[in-house]
Amino acid sequence: MKEQPAMVENATEDATSVVRVRNLYKSFGDRKVLSGVNLDLKERENLVILGKSGTGKSVLIKCMAGLLKPDSGEINVLGYDVPSLSLKELNTLRLQIGFSFQGSALYDSMSVRENLEFPLKRNLGIYERSKLNKLVMTSLEDVGLESAINMNPAELSGGMKKRVGIARTLILNPKIMLYDEPTAGLDPETATEINELILSVREKYHTASIIITHDLSCARQVSDRIVALFDGINKLEGTFEELKQQNAQELQSFFNY
Amino acid sequence: MSFKNFLTRVAHVYRFNMRFFKNAFAPPFEVKEILRQCFLVGNKSLFLIAFTSFLAGIVFTKQSRPSLASFGAESWLPSMVSQAVVRSLGPLITGLICAGKLGSNIGAELASMKVTEQIDAMEVSGTRPFSYLVVSRVVATTLMLPILVIFADIVALLGSFVMTNAINNTGFVLYFNEVAAVVSLMDISSSLIKSAFFGFSIGIVSCYAGYNSDKGTTGVGKSANTAVVVSMIFIFVVDLMGLQILNLFRR
Numbered sequence: 202m203k204e205q206p207a208m209v210e211n212a213t214e215d216a217t218s219v220v221r222v223r224n225l226y227k228s229f230g231d232r233k234v235l236s237g238v239n240l241d242l243k244e245r246e247n248l249v250i251l252g253k254s255g256t257g258k259s260v261l262i263k264c265m266a267g268l269l270k271p272d273s274g275e276i277n278v279l280g281y282d283v284p285s286l287s288l289k290e291l292n293t294l295r296l297q298i299g300f301s302f303q304g305s306a307l308y309d310s311m312s313v314r315e316n317l318e319f320p321l322k323r324n325l326g327i328y329e330r331s332k333l334n335k336l337v338m339t340s341l342e343d344v345g346l347e348s349a350i351n352m353n354p355a356e357l358s359g360g361m362k363k364r365v366g367i368a369r370t371l372i373l374n375p376k377i378m379l380y381d382e383p384t385a386g387l388d389p390e391t392a393t394e395i396n397e398l399i400l401s402v403r404e405k406y407h408t409a410s411i412i413i414t415h416d417l418s419c420a421r422q423v424s425d426r427i428v429a430l431f432d433g434i435n436k437l438e439g440t441f442e443e444l445k446q447q448n449a450q451e452l453q454s455f456f457n458y
Numbered sequence: 459m460s461f462k463n464f465l466t467r468v469a470h471v472y473r474f475n476m477r478f479f480k481n482a483f484a485p486p487f488e489v490k491e492i493l494r495q496c497f498l499v500g501n502k503s504l505f506l507i508a509f510t511s512f513l514a515g516i517v518f519t520k521q522s523r524p525s526l527a528s529f530g531a532e533s534w535l536p537s538m539v540s541q542a543v544v545r546s547l548g549p550l551i552t553g554l555i556c557a558g559k560l561g562s563n564i565g566a567e568l569a570s571m572k573v574t575e576q577i578d579a580m581e582v583s584g585t586r587p588f589s590y591l592v593v594s595r596v597v598a599t600t601l602m603l604p605i606l607v608i609f610a611d612i613v614a615l616l617g618s619f620v621m622t623n624a625i626n627n628t629g630f631v632l633y634f635n636e637v638a639a640v641v642s643l644m645d646i647s648s649s650l651i652k653s654a655f656f657g658f659s660i661g662i663v664s665c666y667a668g669y670n671s672d673k674g675t676t677g678v679g680k681s682a683n684t685a686v687v688v689s690m691i692f693i694f695v696v697d698l699m700g701l702q703i704l705n706l707f708r709r
Binding site: 263292298300306319320323324366369370373 | 579581
């Protein structure tokens with residue numbers, strides 16, 4: 202039985218918020234990347250963070266997953282104050298967070314099967330072959346890639362890699378999914394399939410998701426709500442249609458594309 | 459590099475080493491991965507070490523013979539070569555070959571994992587990448603180097619025997635009787651301890667270079683290069699320190 206990290210008192214004001222970020226600042230040397238970001242993610246919500254390259258979108262979700270330590274501010278994920286957690290506590294929390302990387306980040310020395318078995322063996326201590334097979338197949342079926350089970354990452358296309366990357370996170374039944382540029386580098390048809398997959402993951406796994414993107418069609422297809430990040434701060438917020446109607450100057454380059 | 463950056467780097471290296479010891483001696487132990495890495499370390503270097511040690515044995519014998527012959531001490535050749543091989547040549551050849559072969563391999567592999575976010579992916583899935591990637595490799599190189607040195611010593615002495623036999627027609631039993639007469643337990647144990655430190659240096663330096671690689675493909679090349687160069691420098695430094703310590707015992 203895994204030890205659970207201590208809950209932070211008064212962690213979330215809103216009971217339905219699974220992620221709460223307040224006044225988040227992060228710099229690399231003299232370069233300010235995040236300059237006071239605030240956002241909330243509700244249960245089973247798909248929140249898109251939209252913004253140009255270099256506005257700190259990826260840094261934001263890396264702070265949420267504890268990969269980067271913020272300079273100041275509050276990050277509360279599932280009731281836990283992320284910056285103050287010990288490594289052991291953080292690892293326990295991370296079991297409830299799925300992170301889909303921009304480049305898929307599949308372990309290229311392992312086959313697809315081994316990629317999916319890796320977190321099961323190391324986190325949950327599952328070594329029974331029949332159980333591993335069942336979990337791996339279920340996860341691959343959910344992303345429509347059961348035929349790729351014995352392939353190596355080098356043999357997969359970009360879209361297939363994204364799917365396997367998502368399957369590897371789903372295998373641990375996460376409560377929150379963080380997608381970093383899920384459609385980057387994909388053709389429109391494959392991008393649409395990945396967007397549909399993001400929606401189906403929510404339906405099947407009841408996850409709340411944060412989707413980092415600069416792809417407007419992705420934002421339109423998957424979002425319940427959009428937060429537009431510019432110069433390291435969230436300037437605009439609303440549904441896709443609301444933002445479109447606002448005709449804000451910062452978003453013109455996106456909507457006129 | 460400014461002085462401040464230098465101090466920051468020293469602190470970073472110190473923290474990396476402390477993290478290694480903390481993870482190496484705390485459960486869960488990566489037994490399976492350590493055994494896999496031991497096999498890879500041995501398997502990757504065995505042929506190269508055999509080839510270079512055999513040649514070194516031949517060359518060293520051929521080059522030493524005229525000097526000894528000028529003093530009429532040609533019969534001392536097996537004694538001299540065996541002491542040189544066991545005390546210094548074997549560990550040094552093995553260390554340098556492993557620094558090149560394993561250092562570049564570990565440095566480039568971990569760096570490319572870092573660049574393609576595979577280490578981050580392990581981190582966010584809570585799979586403790588440091589133990590899996592770093593501890594297993596450092597322990598494997600530390601354990602395997604002494605074994606490879608024993609192998610290198612034997613092959614180098616065989617090379618030396620082949621040369622001596624070709625010149626003087628010395629028999630196998632006579633040659634190795636002379637070797638056994640001069641090589642002491644102290645020589646063998648100090649050589650093995652020294653090579654374990656060589657292995658640790660190669661492992662920790664290469665893992666540090668790879669695990670803390672800069673982003674981009676240049677980062678991978680730089681890490682592989684740093685791993686090899688710094689490992690080689692460490693081998694010579696450890697060799698010198700080992701000699702100084704050993705001299706204290708010999709006195």
